[in-house]
Amino acid sequence: MAERARTEGWTHEEFLAACLQREVAAREAHGGEGRIRAARFPARKSLEEFDFDHQRSLKPT
Incomplete structure (x- = not known):
């Protein structure tokens, strides 16, 4: 980047x-x-992997 700045x-x-x-x-x-x-x-998790059937009070949006 310095060379570009000079030129x-x-x-x-x-x-x-x-x-x-x-x-x-x-x-x-x-x-x-x-x-x-x-x-x-301990493990990497994301919302895409969440099991919404297990937690019925939550709804995927």
Whole structure:
């Protein structure tokens, strides 16, 4: 990215903004996975796997 910034003549502020945008995107993409691993849950479960027939008071939406 630094090489691109040099060749395209980015200002320091533009370069910093691009770096921060990339960092935010990476954290959003991978942050949830890291928190799930850190929690050390015994098994991974999702709402798609939930058995709504077992809990009759809940209705899938």
